[in-house]
Amino acid sequence: MQALEVLTRDAVALAKGEVVLTAPESEVARQMQICNACRYCEGFCAVFPAMTRRLEFGKADIHFLANLCHNCGACLHACQYAPPHEFAVNVPQAMAKxxxxxxADYAWPPALGALYQRNGATLAVALALGLAFFLALGVAVQGSLWGAVAAGNFYAIFPHNLLVALFAPVFLFVVLALGMGVAKFWREVKPATSGQPVSAPAAAEATGDVLRLKYLDGGHGEGCNESNDAFTLARRRAHHLTFYGFLLCFAATSLATFYHYAFGWVAPYDLPSLPKLLGAAGGVSLAIGTAGLWRLNRRRHVLQGDAAQKPMDLGFIALLFLTSVSGLALWLARATPALPLTLCLHLGAVMALFATLPYGKFAHAVFRGAALLRHNVEKRQPNPIGLGAD
Structure with missing residues (x-):
């Protein structure tokens, strides 16, 4: 009977041209109404000050708030209405869904949004190994998969122009797909968040929030909650190691590309060259960070997130870990017969990572950055309902 009432209500709303909320969106709206009456968690993170600016929660508001949430778990553990209370308020889980x-909704092209539901750890690792096998097969046909290469010359195995032809289109597609997705998100949440233009102070504060992972401190500086209510900074530190490790590796690759085209300095580079220093530091940081995230993700309580997203989370973590570890192994194998095989493994992992970036957990960094920017623009405007504090 209840399902029939919901279908009837949605049909009437569609006939009137109104926006119909999905079940997860309706649940967030319900919980935000309860939280708006309570206000106990108002100082915990950006979600609650943003919530106090609203009396009703439409689709754009819900999407905005969901991407502001860092899923630290602090509000769940502090909430007097959390399960098993009949109100069943679980903001981190509702926001995660x-x-x-x-x-998926903002994916570009839209038809590929369904890939988010299929992007799991098994698929990610299988894709990396499959691509590595394909590359290894090509090397075996053309030469030797096991044998020393003069001066550790990668380009004697895969010519530079071939690598550019393989990776440049994928990289450009990743930038386009993520850019189109976040642009659509920005357009839709902008009216719901006052629609004010971005100012330099707002952009600077949002950048600081992203770089410091400000809202993974639980609102009190002690970190996220473990399943037993204990506080820990392990999640914040693992995220920092992963985030900055990825940036260092990307900087090393970008600088090596600049060296190649601007000065004709051909890879591989030796210590103490800057690309090698950046790559080594980034690889170690990325390996440690992803190992920590894997451990934390596997032991997290079921109420602290959306179980349906675990495969996607673990798939992204696995690819980052494989990329970092295979990159470090490639450095160690440079002067050994294992170089060709190790290079194939590393390139397979990198190709799989980039192929899945627009449709995996990497998207959360892009959307959360946009939401934080929107929040820092909004909070500089007068509160339209005059309640709460930013």
Whole structure:
């Protein structure tokens, strides 16, 4: 009977041209109404000050708030209405479900949004190994898969122009797909968040929030909650190691590309060259960070997130870990007969990572950055309902 009432209500709303909320979106709206009456968690993170600016929660508001949430778990552990209370308020889990939905809703091209539901650890590792096998097969046909290469010359195995032809189109597609997705997200949440233009102070504060992972401190500086209510900074530190490790590796690759085209300095580079220093530091940081994230993700309580997204989370973590470890192994194998095989493994992992970036957990960094920017623009405007504090 209840399902029939919901279908009837949605049909009437569609006939009137109104926006119909999905079940996860309706659940977030319900919980935000309860939280708006309570206000106990108002100082915990950006979600609650943003919530106090609203009396009703439409689709754009819900998408905005869901991507502001960092899923630290502090509000769940502090809430007097959390399960098993009849109100069943679980903001981190409700927000996580909508957040996963927004990745698919704003995916570009739209038809590929369904890939978010299929992007799991098994698929990610299988894709990396499959691509590595394909590359290894090509090397074996053309030469030797096991044998020393003069001066550790990668380009004697895969010519530079071939690598550019393989990776440049994928990289450009990743930038385009993520850019189109976040642009659509920005357009839709902008009216819901006052629609004010971005100012330099707002952009600077949002950048600081992203770089410091400000809202993974639980609102009190002690970190996220473990399943037993204990506080820990392990999640914040693992995220920092992963985030900055990825940036260092990307910087090393970008600088090596600049060296190649600007000065004709051909890879591989030796210590103490800057690309090698950046790559080594980034690889170690990325390996440690992803190992920590894997451990934390596997032991997290079921109430602290959306179980349906675990395969996607673990798939992304696995590819980052494989990329970092195979890169470090490639450095160690440079002067050994294992170089060709190790290079194939590393390139397979990198290709799989980039192929899945627009349709995996990487999207959350892009959408959350946009939401934080929107929040820092909004909070500089007068509160339209005059309640709460930013």
């Amino acid at each position: 909508v957040r996963g939905q927004t990745y």
